[in-house]
Amino acid sequence: MISVEEALSYILKHFAPLEPEQVSLVDSLERVLTEDIVSDMNVPPFNNSAMDGYAVRAEDVVSATQEHPVPLRVVGNVAAGYVAKNSVEPGTAMRIMTGAPMPLGANAVVRFEETSEGAEVKGAGKNRQAVQILKSVNRGDNMRHAGEDIHAGEIVLPKGMTVRPAEIGVMASLGKKMVSVHRRPRVAILATGDELVAIDEPIAPGKIRNSNEYTNAAAVLRAGGIPIQLGIARDNIADLTAKIRAGLDADADLFLTSAGVSVGDYDMVKDVLNAEGEMHFWQVRMKPGKPLAFGVLRGKKDVPLLGLPGNPVSAMISFEVFARPAILTMLGKTKFTRPSVRAVLQEDVKNDAQRRNFIRVAVEHSGDGLIARSTGEQGSGILTSVSRANGLLTVPEDVTFVRKGEMVDVQMLDWPEW
Ligand code: AMP
Ligand code: MG
Secondary structure, X not given: OEOHHHHHHHHHOOOOOOOEEEEEHHHHOOOEEOOOEEOOOOEOOOOXXXXXXXXXXXXXXXXXXXXXXXXEEEEEEEOOOOOXXXXXXXXXXXXXXXXXXXXXXXXXXXXXXXEOOOOOOOOHHHHOOEEEEOOOOOOOOOEEOOOOOEOOOOEEEOOOOEOOHHHHHHHHHOOOOEEEEEOOOEEEEEEEOOOEEOOOOOOOOOOEEOOHHHHHHHHHHHHOOXXXXXXXXXXXXHHHHHHHHHHHHOOOOEEEEEOOOOOOXXXXXXXXXXXXEEEEEEEEOEEOOOEEEEEEEEOOOEEEEEEEOOOHHHHHHHHHHHHHHHHHHHOOOOOOOOOEEEEEEOOOEEOOOOOEEEEEEEEEXXXXXXXXXXXXXXXXXXXXXXXXXXXXXXXXXXXXXXXXXXXXXXXXXXXXXO
């Protein structure tokens, strides 16, 4: 048996970030930049007002107070999107709206609330000839300075960064309509087994529905890949070979199979994989998910294949531990570790398998802290144990017992709003 780390590091050697593609700005969400985003302009591009008020010369209003207001002559109005025609000379002020460029001569803004206009009906000040300033301001007050957010020439977003809504907004303000990001991996998904019936077929004696195809497709999507669902291959050489070749024809970057990699009589996947490429069949020191295949299929190009176990929980955990990092690597991401929380374990957990045990837990708030409870029966076929969980408690190979009440680290599979 090999360790989880040995298996993962061997697998990840076969993956690298995929080539860049140009996508429209909003489609770059959650993707990784393949180039630095350098600004060719200042943001904001000009000094402008941060408030609705009066653009003034701070030196004109140093003595202004509620009791001793300073009167100024009003020389105009400037709204966002327009440039003032005249300038602010000593003893004058200009009405100004948020976002409007500062007029020449002005160096601060006094908010309407701190002028004699404050108490008036909205809009009534438009034709005003004079205003009383009720409070002094410092130079630069209530203004936004050219380049205070972004300087021309600056690297605003570095290559390798994952794009979120804030980055999309930053790129929009720089006029970037198209963005260069790593291509999303195409992931072929093949379920195998004579016992499987398709989702829309009736269950017959001895048969079960093919759920792995769908969990895998959803997990691929969630990780950022593009699932290619190939359906079910039967446990015979001809059908398996045909379906694997179909996946290669669909330009897969990664091939995921489920089941048939164990030691049963009809675990044909092993033979076919060996014939179609170079495969390793491992027993990984983990629970659930001991059997795992990994290798490379020979097609038009070499395509790495991960043969996940058939049991639905084993398949999901193996996906989480091995396939997700591979997909993230192809997307250009370099970190795979889920965020973890510290929580108080609510029951004893035994680990007598001498394997790394991934316990499905539900983490929730309780009092001042977090608690983690096992989601019940942890058998590798009990898919609802994953459905009830939001995290995984990893019990190391050499730890046989974790006591109720202990503080444990839980890796969060979901980060619920709470
Ligand atoms: P195997 O690795 O082929 O021995 O399969 C292990 C277990 O997983 C068996 O009980 C299978 O019936 C079950 N299984 C295999 N493939 C699927 C699938 N696509 N969906 C749900 N269960 C499956
Ligand atoms: Mg089988």
